[in-house]
Amino acid sequence: MGRASCRTPCQGLTGDHCVKILKAAPGLDPHNYLAAQLPDDVVTEADFSRPLGDQVADAEVLLLRDVPITKEVIDAAPRLKLLQRYGQHIVDVDIAYARSRGVPVARVPSSISKSDVVVAEHAFYLMMALAKRQIESQQAFGEGRLGFPETQLLAGKTLALIGVGGTGAQLARMAYSFGMEVLASKRNLSDLDGADAYIKQTWPAAHMQEMLSAADYVSLHLPLNRGTRGTIDNKVFHAMKASAYFINIARGEIVDKAALLRALDEQRIAGAGIDVFWDEDNFNPAEFEGLKNLLCTPHIAGASVDCLHALADAVALNVNRIRDGKAPLYSVEDGDD
Template sequence: MLDFLKSEPQNIVVVGDAFVRPETMERAVRASRVNAAEVSRVFWGNEDKDDFAARQMNLEKNGPEAEPWAEGLAPLLKDCTVLMTHFSPVPRGLIDRAPKLRAVLTCRGGMEHIDVKAAGERKIPVINVIRNAVPVAEFALGLMLAMTRNIASSHHRLMEGEWLKEFPNSGFVSTLGSLTVGLVGLGNVGMELAIRLKALEVPLIVQDDYLDRDRMKRNGLGDVTIVETKEDVFRLADLVSLHLRLTPETRGIIDQSCFSLMKPSSYLINTARGGLVNQADLIDALRRHAIAGAALDVFDREPLTPEDGFAGLDNVVITPHIAGATVDAIPNSPFLLMRTVDKILTQGLKDRIVNYKEIFSD
């Protein structure tokens, strides 16, 4: 499929940053099946991780044109055949200045920092890696338990000296197996979460406009209930967990119209993207106790401030966008990525070629 990566010598440029080091990227490339004739290292940004977080948020909200390329990258583009990045942006202008570019690799799942359309127009495959699907799925499951069983709330009250056993949801606290969990989006994180919930014998319903039923069957989810619309999920589920990408079409689609469908005993879980949810509508629903609660790891504006409206609510669990932050996932992502590339070369794996249909449509 991409045999040129191993059959022909490649001039590879790796662009690392404060979280994924360029030297780690080079080691991963040289340990793979790719014919790495030359590897050049570039560093994007600086060592300030707070600055990195701000740049990341800007790219996720505004796309690959929102931040400058890595300093020192431009002179290397003329001969670059493979570009490997973590979060350094790959806009159309960069692609246009790389006449020999034949593949773009990224050490993450999100594509906000890459102009995938521009790459597709040049028939350049973009290959990503799902490095944190399992960590985020585990975290989402943890948030469900923390919210429904009052783990976080009771801890907070005990730390303040209160021995409290009554909470706003005390009248309907249940085991997970007695609740129906609805997943809006069944991509990589949603799939991993569904596998874990199924193992715990939790009733599931799922909705995804691009549902891969064969993949569901391969993962033992062939008998899971599929519903047609996200509104069906909000109407039927006791816990609604979001697993959608943030796009112009999905921004703000979870709003009052969805919350009004939920039972007063239902909860919202969001470990995907804060921008999916109309935050003002959610806070209003929480204040009125129109829904039982929400557990959130992501927000439309980060970091949160007291003015964002969550302070003082007694039916919310919030964490500072840490669902995917494990010590193994991000630093090791170059090796995970190159193992994915090796599977493409040896097994014809196509799931991680983001623009596969555009590249191989002819």
């Protein structure tokens, strides 16, 4: 649990006081950078074995990430002054009801935290590690075998993006600079998130099989919602070349786990690099043992120290603005994501 002690008793948001901040989702600010920024405030972490609504009575700021913030949770927090996403995308928050209660909902744009660049760099690392056969290389080195294994160029290869968004746009820029050809599939093809100069060809989301069949690397950049959950399924992996690699730095639940593991086990695709998993609260690495063509990292794509410090700085600024009776920066409206 992250906690910063108050030098004066907490009086709420009036006069000299500290602010009670509750981390309402696991994994937020694991190194307590925010508490260091706000030494006069109380930063605690919820007990995730208990209902969140039972723990918010004194909270003035809730820090959010991928945990439902419903009308019931908001009603259980009479002192609530700010719902603050610890990152960019607002997921499963009743924004309209929060606004009706006078509680702003704010985020930290990736332009501030550089999270899109950080996550795209990790996706590029996974592509590079697969091309250079990192797993086999480490094994060969341990066995004293030099000159093995053979590796692949990235230059000249084709990258297909499923979805674009900020991370996809940044990955497109990186891949283009390495001499890769970039393709993309997206629901709204009129907006490529600033990556138009790097993407050679696009397909509507409903007709991406042709794109998949041309790609050497397929990277996932969709948000997780009711419409995308489980959409990367057998049809996607069957459409890919047997020599192609799949990259996921988005969300595990967008991918049909059984379909991916089957595609790897049966070598329908050459391999995969993933940084996100299914039901991460109950993560079991044993599920992935024996898959020599699977490269996993422990959900660290966004865990750059630079990004984490920038997030803490931006959230601390909003806490101080709320304390001073000012509106938070980067508030969102109903319907924003």
